[in-house]
Amino acid sequence: MKIPGHTAVGSKTLRRPHEGPWAWLAAASVALSVLMLGALIVLLSVKGLANFWPSTLHEVILDDGDTVIGVPFEQRTLPGGEGVERRYWIANRDDGGGIWRWLSVPRLASDQTPDDLVVLERRHWGTFFGRLVAVRLEGERLTGEAAWLAMEQRLKELDALRQARQQLTRDDILPLIRRMEREPSSSETQHRLDDRQLQALQARAKELRRLQQGGVLVLENSQGQRQEQPLEEVLDAWRPNAMAWYEKLGHWGGELWQFLSEGPRDANTAGGVWPAIFGTILMVLLMSVLVTPFGVLAAVYLNEVAHQGRLTRLVRIGVRNLAGVPSIVYGVFGLGVFVYGIGGSIDRWFFDSSLPSPTFGTGGLLWASLTLALLTLPVVIVATEEGLSRIPLHQREGALALGATRFETLTRVVLPMAMPAMLTGLILAVARAAGEVAPLMLVGVAKLAPQVPVDGEFPFLHLERKFMHLGYHIYDAAFHSSDVQAAMPLVYATALLLVVVILVLNLTAIFMRHYLRKRHGAPVRR
Amino acid sequence: MSIDGRLPQRQLSQASLGSRRGAVMAFSEADTCLDIQGLSLAYAGKPALKDLTLRIPRHRVTAFIGPSGCGKSTLLRALNRLHDLNEDVSRRGSIYLDGHDIHDSRVAVSELRRRVGMVFQAPNPFPMSIYDNVAFGLRLQGGLSKRRIDDVVEWALKSAALWEEVKGRLRASAWSLSGGQQQRLVIARTLAVEPEVLLLDEPASALDPISTLKIEELIRTLKPHLTLVLVTHNMQQAARVSDYTAFLHNGELVEYGPTDTLFTHPRLRRTENYITGRMVG
Structure with missing residues (x-):
């Protein structure tokens, strides 16, 4: 507090020139540590959490007519100033190539983000980018918006069936098998009883598995090639370009929750932890x-x-x-x-x-x-x-x-x-x-x-x-x-x-x- | 000292203070509480006490005075065998409590320390509630009912003249008390296990004058029930509260006698120099 007529005597900051450098040096090392720590957390958060955000899909047409559907990832200038390259994540590992593609930016003839582009998360072959043409379900063939709605409905059912089967395996079948392995010398009648129970449980699991089958998606990739995709292999589907921000946020939360609550898939490169x-x-x-x-x-x-x-x-x-x-x-x-x-x-x-x-x-x-x-x-x-x-x-x-x-x-x-x-x-x-x-x-x-x-x-x-x-x-x-x-x-x-x-x-x-x-x-x- | 129906306030009036003046070591063998016989003590080979012999009277206040390092605290700590913790200490001679050798192998040290309580220079309440501090010694004995502990805690706090200040917050941390209150809490804690002797090692030296006065008053109140031994730097304090005073110097007992005599007519020049402040302590 300032009192009239008084001048401040003490000071915490170092004022005389020869005292300065030490204070600066000390302050700089603190600042550097805090900055590096902050940078680490920010980098991890941004790179890690952005992964779950449904990023916009681009449909790019090159000057030679080649079409690519993908998510732009990074951009770099070629050495010698020969132009700019952009890397796209094009997914679709089953199309033969890799999931990345470098495109020369000056060669892009058009770059659009159509609403009907679909992202599918599949149990095998990873992610799919493309369009949904039709759904074949129980003998019916649906196209257009009806196909999308039918697919979403079926995916929910599949999820419930999958969970039921997992629960059966985890809570009933595996414990029984372990017990039988642990006590191989138990009595004959007990053994037969266990066997019968195991067969019943396995039959029920098979039944659940059978219920998951049926249902095929007809998909179209960026080249316009059609392919069929069994529906039970699909884990999730969304149309990022058609989503409002709050839908995207909901999707992000769902993906994050899956990451936290589920087991890994695809040799630990996908799924949860x-x-x-x-x-x-x-x-x-x-x-x-x-x-x-x-x-x-x-x-x-x-x-x-x-x-x-x-x-x-x-x-x-x-x-x-x-x-x-x-x-x-x-x-x-x-x-x-x-x-x-x-x-x-x-x-x-x-x-x-x-x-x-x-x-x-x-x-x-x-x-x-x-x-x-x-x-x-x-x-x-x-x-x-x-x-x-x-x-x-x-x-x-x-x-x-x-x-x-x-x-x-x-x-x-x-x-x-x-x-x-x-x-x-x-x-x-x-x-x-x-x-x-x-x-x-x-x-x-x-x-x-x-x-x-x-x-x-x-x-x-x-x-x-x-x-x-x-x-x-x-x-x-x-x-x-x-x-x-x-x-x-x-x-x-x-x-x-x-x-x-x-x-x-x-x-x-x-x-x-x-x-x-x-x-x-x-x-x-x- | 016992708690049952005999609160200190009641007994104070019965205390006979009048006979003090005439007593030139006029207490009998039977009135001797602690009998120190030829006690020598050495720290790591360095002598700290040299062949001390003195008797400490029952239900009186005996003060040890002397310059720093004269051995008065060492002597005090010898009375409840606190030196046992230090491997470097060696001893010769004996100390008798009510005629029993305290170094006898049949004596349980913890029982001895319960009977010979000690209050230290700096207040050292445990980091627990006020109540738990006072109940600490009782719980060590075990087998006491909750109600009995409640009674003893209240009695001990009253005896230490602290009850009125803390009765509303017995569950508060002992460390929230002021220094003087903490010291009285420590005294209450010691009184709760009903000791026969109370050793006070400069109990007021860390306190302000008002707290010091309270402690001195407390010492006077406790005197009819307990044998008190006080180490102090403060000559006025020794004169104010003690009945007998022992002057120690360089580990030797220089002079010992009734306080009045020692302070008014010291027999030795060394004593006189010290109590008149001519000897730098």
Whole structure:
């Protein structure tokens, strides 16, 4: 506040010329970090989320009469100024060529966006761009707008049938098959009963499958060639050019929801990532449950129990250095000790009947969580130890002077006070574990495991199963898919999702810490 | 000190304060609460207490004074074996509480510390509610009903003259109290486990003058029920509240006697120099 007659004396900004550069340097590095972080999030969001937007389809006629239907993607100037090229996503992989096409911009004779252009998402061959000519359904042949309406109606029915069949497989058939595999030695009558039940279920699945058949679309591609498309292969259809913005928004939301809630298709280049989200979160939670007690107990021993001599110092230095060991080394350790060593032994002792196919002797959720717990153990130990050593001596003495034993002092005063520090350790551990991919490749992550490791079948949580992971999904889609260009938007979207998942996990822990701090009172400054 | 139907306010009138003046160490063997016999203590080989022998009277306030580093806090902490936590401390000599050696292997240290309570220089309430702080020691003993704990908490807070200030917010965090209130809460917490001796390690040195006065008043109120041992830097405080004063210097007991005598007619030149401020502490 300005007081009349007074001049300001102090200033937080650096004013004298020779002080300036340091402040600028410091400010610049902060600005750069924030900018880079912001750029990363913006890039991921824009590239990832734009993927689900129904982009406008262009029908382009070249000067030689060739027609192309596609979505313009990028544009570049040819070297030497020989003109401009534009890349179109033309889809229609079944037309023989690729799904991309470079067109020379000066050669474009016309560029229109007709309303009747159709996008189909198909189970095989990916996306289709073109026109809908007719629908043949139950002997009838419909054309024009009637065809479109009939197709939309049928797609809804197909979706319901597909879900019913999936549910039947997931909830009834697979559990039964697993049970029969697990108990091959059960009685003859039981076996026959199971067999009959399985046959009934499979017959019902077949019936559902049969109901999906029938119905053919007659399509026309950009060249005017007709082709027939079985309707049950079509997952979704829309006419982007005819959609209003709110319809597009609805479509975008639907696509996003599918991405979050469904399993992958087409070798991980399309479809959703639900199993990967679930696997990532479940693995991180399991890891937290495993690492926290171990880390806290180790820190308590090092800080409260052990004689503070040379050996303890050496152990402490060792623990701190373990935090710097490359994660793939932990992966190798996990593979050797957990998977082959412990897992192999468990198989020999308890799952002898199903050998040589391994149960626990192969990578799985439990071993991946354990490996990551080991990886993050140093972080938790160091953070907890720091928290313990920050608790003032007079708090401990206060408890001791009331007749508390050392153990009571520890459990009733010291550990509750160190809780925020433990959670800080856990936050760091989660942040590190959720992003690890390298060790997981060795100990349990799978390219495709559409069944999430939790279901209604005893023991509900299947620790021995392989699982999907967002980080590995990114790697797989970006490097191992048939068309990296086509998978790119999905990679961006998955990367964004991974960041969001880690953020959510961390925020949960931070809120817990905040709550605990509030419950135990604000720290007194002396 | 017991809580049943004997609140401090009632007993204050019965306290006999008159006999103090004439007492030149005039308390008998039976009136001795703590008997320190030839106690020597060393930190990592460095002597901190040198062959101390003194008797501390029951239901009186005994003050330890002396310059910084003279060993008065060390002596206080020896009385409830807080030094046991430090591996570097070595000891010779004995301390008897009501005639029993506190270093006897049959003595449970936690039980000793319950009987010999301690209040520290800086208020150290636990990061819990006011109620939980006072109930902390009781819950350690276990087996007490909820109602009994309620009663004892109320009694302890009343005894520490804090009840009126906190009775409406027992569930509030103890750290929300002022420094003086926190110190009285710590005293209440200690009183709740019904100790026989209360050790006070400069209990008012971190407090403002008004809070200090309240603590001193509290010490006087508690005297009829408890043996109090007070370490203080503040000569006036020692003169105001204590019945006996021991002057320590360089780990030795220089002079020990009734407070009035020690402050008005010190026998030794060293004592006189210190209490008149000529010796820089």
